Amino acid sequence: MQHIMNITHDYQWITLVWWILIGLFVVIYIILDGSDLGAGIYSLFHADSEEKGSIMASMAGTWDANETWLVVVGGSLFGTFPIAYGSLFHYLMIPLMLVLWGIIMRAVSLEFHHYSERSRVYWDWGFGLGSLIVAFFAGVSLGAFLQGFPVSQTTVPTFTGSYLAFLTPFSVWTGVTATIAASLAGGVYLRARFDRKSDIYHKALKWTNVMFYLALLAILSTVIWSFIQFPWARNKWIGPYWWAFVLAGAVVLYATWAMRHASHQKRDVSAMLWLAVIVFINFAIMMVTIFPWFVPDTMTIFDAANPSNSSGAFTYTMLVFVPVMLCYNFYQAWVFRARLSKLAGYDSHA
Amino acid sequence: MTDPSLMIGLARLDFGWITTMHIIYPPLTIGLAAFLFFSEWRWLKTNHDEWYRLTRFFEKLFIINFGAGVATGITMEMAFGILFGPFSQAAGPFFGNILGYETITAFMYEAGFIGLMIFGWGKIGKKMHLFATFNVMFSSMLSAMWILDANSWMQTPTGVHLEKGLFVVDSWTDAIFNPNFLTAFPHMLIACFEIGLFFVASVSAWMIYKNRHTKLFIRTLTTSLMALVIVAPLQVYMGDALGRTVAEYDPAALAAMEGHWHTYNADGSPNTSWNMLAWPNEEKGTNDFQIAIPHVLSLLEDHKWVSTVPGLDQFKKADRPPVLIPFYSFRIMVVAGMALMLLAFWALYLRIRGQFSATKLQQHRWFLRAVILSSTLPYIAVWTGWWTREIARQPWIIHGLMRTSEGVSQMSITAEIIWFIGFVFFDLLVWFGAWYFFSKVIHKGPDMKTAVIHGVTPETMHLGDMPDEEASEGKPLFVRPTV
Secondary structure, rough: OOOOOOOHHHHHHHHHEEEEEEEHHHHHHHHHHHHHHHHHHHHHHHOOOHHHHHHHOOOOHHHHHHHHHHHHHHHHHHOOOOHHHHHHHOHHHHHHHHHHHHHHHHHHHHHHHOOOOHHHHHHHHHHHHHHHHHHHHHHHHHHHHHOOOOOOOOOOEOOOOOOOOOOOOHHHHHHHHHHHHHHHHHHHHHHHEEEOOHHHHHHHHHHHHHHHHHHHHHHHHHHHHHHHHOOHHHHOOOOOOHHHHHHHHHHHHHHHHHHHHHHOOOOHHHHHHHHHHHHHHHHHHHHHHHEEEEEOOOOEEEHHHHOOOOOOHHHHHHHHHHHHHHHHHHHHHHOOOOOOOOOOOHHHHH | OOOHHHHHHHHHHHHHHHHHHHOOOHHHHHHHHHHHHHHHHHHHHHOOOHHHHHHHHHHHHHHHHHHHHHHHHHHHHHHHHHOOOOHHHHHHHHHHHHHHHHHHHHHHHHHHHHHHHHHHHHEEEHHHHHHHHHHHHHHHHHHHHHHHHOOOOOOOHOEEEEEEEHHHHHHHHHEEEEEEHHHHHHHHHHHHHHHHHHHHHHHHHHHOOHHHHHHHHHHHEEEHHHHHHHHHHHHHHHHHHHHHHHHHHHHHHHHHOOOOOOOOOOHHHHHHEEEEEEEEEEOOOOEEEEEEEEEHHHHHOOOOOOOOOOOOOHHHHOOOOOOEEEEEEEEEEHHHHHHHHHHHHHHHHHOOOOOOOOHOOOOOHHHHHHHHHHHHHHHHHHHHHHHHHHHHOOOOEOOEEEHHHHHHHOOHHHHHHHHHHHHHHHHHHHHHHHHHHHHHHHHOOOHHHHHHHHOOOOOOHHHOOOOOHHHOOOOOOOOOOOO
């Protein structure tokens, strides 16, 4: 596909920086909100009403800050890759719509649970179901993204397929994988957040063990499936830089071992951090595999970019604000870092 | 192929619905944040605990409202690309960047300080807390500025040119400070203050009406209504200024808002009649009936006795906006704004006559009832004002440069209907939920029992500073603010 406009050399690197930055925002969102979503999925299966309340309470101070990263993804994608934003989101209309409904359901439940009495049981369920819907359809969206989508051969390529084009066995499978991975993250998170004497702490251990092996299976099969289905992935992995992927894979394996080891030794925060490392490296491998595509087989990073000169000022602004955002996100997590007991529901101090 | 006009209509309905259901919350967030800053500042200044109680009480309402705003707002960030993909692609270089700025410099900034404001009681010092509240206020206003800027640019798209189907920014200054923005942003910002003040006034009036905590709420009732004596007329003035901006840059929109079809009368003189009421007939290009007053239109638009105001007959039929909704929604907004101004004057009149104490106001039952009901009017004004603005810009999505039909995603009718039904359900859930919990919190009234929190104390310091073991035993642990 031809470039829409001649991008000057300077803006090529700005575009590249933005591609990396947006990838960074996405993976930060996945790491932060993945745990919250997983804890919500856990609450569907394993918690009484009081425990559900305390799980919600455990993220009361941070869940909205974690979700703001999703808004940042949307905002910066619109600004710096409008060609991709306008076509990709159109293609993903249905799964994104469901993600949004899940987010609304979850947000409402988290907020209103605190004030409710008789209606509390509905907010409990809304929180769990909302989490499940978000995790699953975010995974479906990711799978659909990897498959690419048909676009018009015009100067500005628009999406030309049907609104169900996203739905394939592969995207459903990535949805399942994402749900399992989030469930694992949720278990690890609960282990780190709850008091060692509490019931949840022990129940979350069993949950985490099961989810760990399920996640291992799911992710491996997704990798194999991608290898078979996507030439762009296969060629990269067995290409001249195959050793880099082997190396990265080895680091992931080591981190996996370290996570389990930390978990066995009840160093729960370490386990959480190792899991974040695993997610981060896996995501980086995915980005490198996709490069130079923005959406595989659909548009390259430069096709998708803001073709005009307007990203420069935005870049400088971001260079100031991203560290600030990271600092306060960290500060918030730090303020609310203490372990909780089951008693620490919203209502205990109303 | 399905009927394109139905598809475009549904896309507009889908987007219009989520916008309508989102705009309920942010203006109150902005207005209430300003009020919270004021009342907390009064507390620090006067050391009267009433101000602390009031701050904490209105803060609870603020949290509910903010949560609802976030829940409906995340949708907005994605909906541009989903429903109006080609528009997003074309306008991205400017519009997308502005939304990006909003996310980075306002939304994230706000979310950070809101966490500190809500959960920070007793964990940070008093002055630091006031600083957090100030930042919540400031960042929410900044957010409104960026959003209004993006929207105003769709009304008066200056500083750009179209190249191969994309808008390229020539001058950031011209694009950001586009003519519409300069009047539309103040108009919207004052609307936020007006909503916030009437909300506070309405809750306070209800408390006094019910004879509860009158010592507290007479303070907020007086402050909010006296502020409105200035704010409400100012809003009418800003509305007039915005009206003249629209008249200058988008005469078709203005003609639609006024149901003004004929530039000249039959005898060739300029048609200066202002239609108070009318029933437009878009087929025939005239009003089926109208109640008109001569000279008022030129007085309103040009502040002159006789002037030529372009009517819809100056525009090709394909370039004319719909008339019925802009005409009536504009009138409803104006009536609401006027009514609110009169109510503020009524309050001033009572104040001058020395009636502004709880016991004396309780004799003025109708005044209190009017104030209680008044909180609905700013919402109606914001809705109708927004509909006027968006519908009168049609058939353009970016005025004069891109038609709505060119900006819409090519969607199936089924998908659009599913979208609509789903968001009707979820947005109403948020709305009813928010109002249900508003009424619950208001009904419960302010918390008068818990000790006033003066800065950092051992009881309220965050648990992270305590050893792990100690934290897990004894008292149940905090999660929400120590209310």
